[in-house]
Amino acid sequence: MTAATSTTTHGAEPRHGLRIFLIWLVASAIADPIIWFTLGPHMPPGAMSSSASGQQSAITLMAVMCAPVVLFVWIYFAYALIVWRHREGDEEDGPPIHGHARISAAWIAATSVIVLALFVFGTVELIVPNGAGAGEGPVPIWKPNGRPLQVQVIAQQWIFTYRYPQFGGMETTQLVLPQGQDVQFNVTSLDVIHSFWAYQLGVKADANPGINDVAYTKPEHLGNVRVRCAELCGLFHGGMTNVGRVVTAAQFQEWATSTQARLADVTKLLPPYATIYDPAVIPKIGQVLVKLGITGAGGGYYPPQDPGNGP
Amino acid sequence: MSLRVRVATLLVAFAAVVAGAVFVIVHYLLANPPVDDFTSLAKGGQVNVTMQTTPETTVSTRPDWVSYFTKNPQTGKWDHSTLLKLPANTQVNVTILAYDGCTPPRNQLWSKVVGTIGGVEYVNGKPVSTLNGWSFCSVQHTFAIPGLGLSLPVASPMTEKENNNLCATAPCTSGPHAVVQFSFRTPAKGGTFIWQCRVPCGGGFIYGNGGPMSTYGYMTGQIEVVA
16 A cells, blocks of 8 residues: 555645644743743853863853753654554555655755754864863964963872972972963873863863873862862772862962972972973983882882883 | 583682682782881970881791881880871971991982971981982982982981991891981871882883882881871
């Protein structure tokens, strides 16, 4: 039996496509404002910094774009279950739709628009907040204007330390940042691979030995920042966390000045500030000790065959 | 082969696998050093803890690893353990008999004493707030309790002659060593705190804190504060 015969048998077929479209339109018109205005402000990771708010708006926009797609699938599914369910005595097949040029064109057009829009939006979102808080490697493409506060993040098993080259090169276990000022994180490691993840700031950058991974952000609101290592790095990886603070510019100056003075005795012992620290520096000290025959750790700390000792 | 024999073989093989798994779990995964309990020993709000570092761990299956030992407060003998139970809200007076030789910290920040009462440690009786770990020979390990903000360098014997004649049998009873003393306060609320050495001090682990630095009973441990 053909579709035409079927139509004749059961009367005029309603315009299912229009029905589904209208239901979908109404549902989307309800869902999207709810997502944008109600859920949006609560989307992770918050809006503490320029990069965080960029990520939050990106996630919200993605949700707004995805909701109509999800609703279309659900509505079509529900409509099919209700309207096209099997009825007693009805043994005919539905009309074939393959080769339907309008459906194919609509499908290709809709998906192309969505993908291209995401491509443009994603690219803009990387550029506008200067890399979106992600590590850009040693030669960042997107930089803020002006002179950002330099903060070096030094990862080591199992703690992050922070070095402030604009404050005498002091190094501290505290992450304190001023509100309203661009910050440049220079992220590196002294041993194995780690990852610096300052959640509320929307900053995440790999911390690899011998590499300076640069990430930017601009803290815009006061509060605490939970820092975690996001790369499995050994026994106490789970404990490699600390709480940083975003404070006012005046409070930051006060903290930096007092901390610089408090740490002056150890700061003068630190190596000169550099974007990376060659672990071979320590083996060289070790080689001297080996030469003198005074190694610790049972004499096994700097075995000559260790590749870290170099030639 | 009869069905009975095949079933019996299968059961024996299964039992062997289960026994092997149980052995691995019990002997390797669940094996922990003993816990030294200081909770009942506080007097006047203070408790004393004595530890030592050794260049080798001849009492263990890893004699080439460096290690901490803890003096058992009940027996006075050295336990090959780094698990401590301490009373809450108590001043803990720690003495470390540092028998290992010098090795520099990778990060010079660990040369600074932080988190102790008075912000100092006593090295052979003299108070110091910073101990240059990259000087000729001064530091062997660190003692850090991140959760309490405590970190300090553990001094080493300082001369070439001393470092060439380190104690060779653990636990050490004689030989060149430094005496490091410091005090810290346990929190009023109970909790569990990890502690570690931040010097990558194990042979063959120069790129990371593996081996003894990642093994309870050697250069890392746990402190349970009991309220």
